[in-house]
Amino acid sequence: AAVCRETPGQVDTVGSFDLTAPDGGRLWNEGAPADIPVVDGVRLLVLDEPSYRRSWPAGRFFPGMRGDVILERALEQEETERWFALVSPAKDAPA
Structure with missing residues (x-):
């Protein structure tokens, strides 16, 4: 965690977002960079609002x-719109 940059030991941390694939599927925090799908030649990861409270x-x-x-x-703006056109809402997002 960024808060631990200069601090030894561990600090209680709260999840600020969900990691979501471009197709709306969940990517778990325990995953590896290779789990992030490649879209147009780059790994594309969507940071969504947290769907539940978690800390560690x-x-x-x-x-x-x-x-x-x-x-x-x-x-x-134009590049942002192009990337947003390639992603879907999170599959388990509340309606």
């Missing part, structure tokens, strides 16, 4: 390997 003790399993995220750019 999160920590850094590999303290010598720092995690990081860099936002390279924001999508333009």
Whole structure:
């Protein structure tokens, strides 16, 4: 978890979203990157609202390997619409 970046041990963490495949199917947190479907040559993962409350003790399993995220750019409106056209609502989403 990001909160554990500089903190040893584990911190209680709450799930902020569900991982969903482009076809609306569930991808479980225990999965691997290879479980994320390839669409138009890239792995496409949808972050949906959480369907249930969950928490777990999160920590850094590999303290010598720092995690990081860099936002390279924001999508333009046209590109955003193109990607949204390739995904379906979550299959177990409430009506």
